[in-house]
Structures are given as C-alpha cells and as structure tokens.
Amino acid sequence: MTSESNQDAIIIGCGFAGIYSTYVLHNKLNYKTRTFEMSDQPGGVWNWNRYPGARVDHMSKEYCFKFDENLYNEWNWSEIYSPQPELKAYAEHLLRRYNLRPHIQFSSRLANAKWDEENSRWSAEFVVTKPDGTIEEQKWTGRHLILATGCLSAPNKPKFAGLEDYVAAGGKVYHTGEWPREGVDFTGQKVAIIGTGSSGVQSTPEIAAQASSLHVFQRTPVYTAPAYNRKVTDAERDEYRKRLHELVAATMQQPGGFAAHLDGITPPTMSADFNGNKEKIMQRFEDCWKSGGFAFYGSFIDLILSPDCAKLATEFYHNKIKSLVKDPKTAENLCPDYPPGCKRMCVDTNYYVTYNLPHVHLVAGLKERPLKVVGGKDKFIELEDGSKYGPFDAIVLATGFDAMTGTLAKINITGRNGITLKDAWAAGPVNYLGLFIHGFPNMYHLAGPGSPSVLTMMIHQIEQQVEWIEEALKKMDAKGLKTIEATEEAQNGWVGFSNMAASMTLLNSCNSWYLGANVPGKPRVFMPFVPGMVAYRQKCNEVLEKDFEGLITA
Numbered sequence: 001m002t003s004e005s006n007q008d009a010i011i012i013g014c015g016f017a018g019i020y021s022t023y024v025l026h027n028k029l030n031y032k033t034r035t036f037e038m039s040d041q042p043g044g045v046w047n048w049n050r051y052p053g054a055r056v057d058h059m060s061k062e063y064c065f066k067f068d069e070n071l072y073n074e075w076n077w078s079e080i081y082s083p084q085p086e087l088k089a090y091a092e093h094l095l096r097r098y099n100l101r102p103h104i105q106f107s108s109r110l111a112n113a114k115w116d117e118e119n120s121r122w123s124a125e126f127v128v129t130k131p132d133g134t135i136e137e138q139k140w141t142g143r144h145l146i147l148a149t150g151c152l153s154a155p156n157k158p159k160f161a162g163l164e165d166y167v168a169a170g171g172k173v174y175h176t177g178e179w180p181r182e183g184v185d186f187t188g189q190k191v192a193i194i195g196t197g198s199s200g201v202q203s204t205p206e207i208a209a210q211a212s213s214l215h216v217f218q219r220t221p222v223y224t225a226p227a228y229n230r231k232v233t234d235a236e237r238d239e240y241r242k243r244l245h246e247l248v249a250a251t252m253q254q255p256g257g258f259a260a261h262l263d264g265i266t267p268p269t270m271s272a273d274f275n276g277n278k279e280k281i282m283q284r285f286e287d288c289w290k291s292g293g294f295a296f297y298g299s300f301i302d303l304i305l306s307p308d309c310a311k312l313a314t315e316f317y318h319n320k321i322k323s324l325v326k327d328p329k330t331a332e333n334l335c336p337d338y339p340p341g342c343k344r345m346c347v348d349t350n351y352y353v354t355y356n357l358p359h360v361h362l363v364a365g366l367k368e369r370p371l372k373v374v375g376g377k378d379k380f381i382e383l384e385d386g387s388k389y390g391p392f393d394a395i396v397l398a399t400g401f402d403a404m405t406g407t408l409a410k411i412n413i414t415g416r417n418g419i420t421l422k423d424a425w426a427a428g429p430v431n432y433l434g435l436f437i438h439g440f441p442n443m444y445h446l447a448g449p450g451s452p453s454v455l456t457m458m459i460h461q462i463e464q465q466v467e468w469i470e471e472a473l474k475k476m477d478a479k480g481l482k483t484i485e486a487t488e489e490a491q492n493g494w495v496g497f498s499n500m501a502a503s504m505t506l507l508n509s510c511n512s513w514y515l516g517a518n519v520p521g522k523p524r525v526f527m528p529f530v531p532g533m534v535a536y537r538q539k540c541n542e543v544l545e546k547d548f549e550g551l552i553t554a
C-alpha cells in the first residue's frame, strides 16, 4: 500500500451525491479524497437507467444543483423534464467543470470496509476491473467514509420460474435498471413488460411505439400524473435563471424540497378548509392535475394524512382514468384502490392512453394470480390461474429495486468491535439523522433511510446533507476532533420518532418499496423520514448548534 492510498475521505459512488461530496470535500475543504465508482461511467441512476422513456420526474429547472449560480446559468436543459442522456451528460459536465475526474476511480467496486480502531480510519478493499478486463484488488484507507451509494441502485430481480430456460431458448430479458448501453430496438417484436412503477409507466408508451404487440403485467395499479413535458424556450430559461433565488427560497419552505411544481397554483391547505364541499375539493384536484407532475401531491396538506381526503383523490383518479382509457375493463383494472402517495406517485407521458392502442394489452390481477412461469422454453408467460400469454421475443423487467438498503447489503461493512452493518440492520435500517449509524464512526450514509431522501427532490436533499457534513467536518477539524459517531440513545430516539411520524400517515397502508414490501423477506419498516425537509434541516442544524448533540466526538 502506498501513502497515496491513505486518504482523508473515501467516497463511494459517482452519482450526484458522490459528485457533490467530491466537490465539497476535495475542492472546498481541500481534503485528500478518492471517489470510487462501480461503473466505468459517472451518473449513478442516470447512468444505469437507460430504458426508453427514462427521464426525471421533477422539473429540470429544479432537479439540478443550485450551489453555484454560474453552473445553474450555463447549463441548458432542453425539456421541462430532461431525458436520461441529458442528466448523464450533466454528471459528466460537473466532473469537467470542477476538474473532479482526477479524483475519481471508475470500475471499482467496494467489497469490504472495516473500521480500524487503532488508527481511527476506514480500511477499504476494492475489486477493480482494469481496461484489459483483468481484475485487481486494491486497499485504500480513509479517515472518513462517505457512502453515496444511492437508494435505487440494487435491481430487484424476482426469481421467476422459466426465465433461465427462456434466455437459453434465445429470449431476451432486460431489467430497466441495467439497460444495455447500446439501446434495444423492439421494432416488430412481441414484448412483455412486468411491473407498473415509474420505470414501467415511463417505458410502456415508448416500447408500445416500436413493438408489434405489448403485454403489460400489472400486480398493483399506480397513480400517475401527466408531465405535459415539452421543449423549454429560451425566454423560459431566462426567466428560470432570473427567479433562481425565489425558487430556492420557496423550496426551503417545502417539506418535499421542491417548489417548481407548485408555481402558479395556490398553496395547499387542509381539505377540511373546504368545509366538506366535494365540488370544490374535486376542482382543486383538477387544477393540480392540469398543472402536471407532482403538483397533485401539493393539492392538500392532508392528502397523506386524511382517509377522507385520500378517498376523494382516489375517486378523482378513477374518473380520470375512465375518461382516458376506452375499454371499461382495462380502465377498471388501472384504478388504484389505496391512498395516493402510499406508493411513490409516477409522472408520465401518454401512459393511460397507450392502453387505447389495439396492440397494447394490460394483464392485471397478478396479486390474485401471480406469475407462474416467465418465458420458459416456449417463451410464454403463464399465471397461477392457468392463463397463458405470448410467445414473447423480449421480456422487460420493470420490477424495481431493493430500495434504500439493497446496495449497502452487498458490501461487507464492519464497524467498532466487529459489528457488521448486516447485523446492525438485521431488523431494518437504524441510524441517527439518516446519516450516522451507531458503531460505525466517521461513516456517513447519504440520502438513505432515516432521511427524507426519496420523499423529496433528491438533489435538494443531497445539497443539504453534503453541506451539513462540510460544516461538521470544519467544526471537527477546528476542534482537533478525529471521530464522530451517533450515540445509541440518539439513534433509538431518531428511529422511534421516524416510525411514529410514519405511523400517523397513510404511507404505511399499502405494500411499497418505502416499506421494503417489494422484496420477499425484507423487514417491513417505513424507511424514509416522513416529516420532510423543513423539519429535517432544522434538526440537523440544531445538532451542529448544540455542539454535536446526539453524537460522540473524540
């Protein structure tokens, strides 16, 4: 091991969280840092999710970094909701613009990380794939370990019977989260999509436009709102730039960490303020639907709190779906029967109307009649009730991710006294502020469980956490402190508070990946921090103001 291998900080992941961490720790704090990325390219989720139709579901004027006004002003998003290639290009632009590439090592997978008590450092072992395809093992150490490993980066691939035989018989299988870099041409093919979350909803219309037939296999219908995506005009771009400060100020007031969707619609109130006037409540839903995207979330403050409000929202959605989808049975099958927001809402372009195309078929009810054989030698998909569909040339798994904890579960992380992260999280993820895990000093998990993360506009969360770490490290360095770690008491308090907050909402009332319910055997715990960004930021700031309250420093 060379002295070069000893860093102030080791950063894992080169998505937006890893990129911003590299910028802050290396460029601003002047730390010696090394960032490791499993892929040979940057971008995180925007590198892996290259499926047709992949695009951001927050407005691009907002889903981007705002820490540097020049950066904001010089980057031209072409559409209201940018497509994946543009987001990937933005990640590459960040590396160039801030000269970060020399500090990033690609094709490097973290296999083991162990806290070295004697030296108060993390010792990390990487499996590195060299350009000629050979594998090399490398050891690095770092005073701090930043896990910017993403929440939705470990693909969920259910073990479907028949899939192996299908591939052996020449059938093609694609997971949306591991899409081939060269793209896939479905022209003239008979295609099946399994899954109707965001990835399924975005890819369905695009694949339908190419395929000769498309069957969409749905276990649970989703709530999805129209994006009304289009090109951004130069005049609009100028206006965004002029109003950047206003946007940032408005964002700071929003629990969801986004404000752009709410621009132009009146701020949300409690549904009770409408005194039970159904007509007015439905009109409010209609106005939000017309604004597009996540504006529907901003319809009422109590949308995820009040069963009555949720019931009306569901009724609104059912009416909408039935007005858009011509075949009454298909429309009925697309209607969700759980509160909106309980599963993450989707934002789409032409999702519902795609089912009006004669070659597009919805196969619903997989809860009652699960998938029995997927593909097999004859390339059919068979359900438990004996019904059979196919044969298919290609099967697209839009089956999501082992969310929030799946990526870390693949790494052996050992903290103080030999405690492993697997053991610490055996009953579900626990931490303090979503950042610190008791027993794992100087380790920071970004945008993960215990923070608002996936319930918010993710870049806002990333900026807040990385800037908080920046302040914490500055403070530690000024005081000559070497380690920082959550107390067990603070961790228990945070977990208890998070669970209580989630239990007061309707978010626990359906099977979602927020709860780990999509992965068989995963502990059922509501993982994100429900109170949202405003409360979260306030608490994080308080911890610093109160001299690392809830944290042991030494």
Ligand code: N01
Pocket: 055, 056, 057, 058, 152, 158, 176, 194, 195, 196, 197, 198, 199, 200, 201, 202, 218, 219, 220, 344, 347, 366, 371, 398, 399, 400, 401, 454, 511, 513, 518
């Ligand atoms: O995954 P999902 P996703 N048999 O878990 C079904 C972000 N994202 O990749 O709902 C049959 O939402 C499963 O059914 P059910 C965003 O945060 C953002 O679509 O569990 N079906 C569900 O329909 C999003 O929420 C964008 O009953 C099975 C689907 O597969 C998150 O990533 C775009 C099954 C999985 O849906 C995940 O989205 C894409 C089985 N055994 C993703 N197992 C943007 O727009 C699973 N399913 C920015």
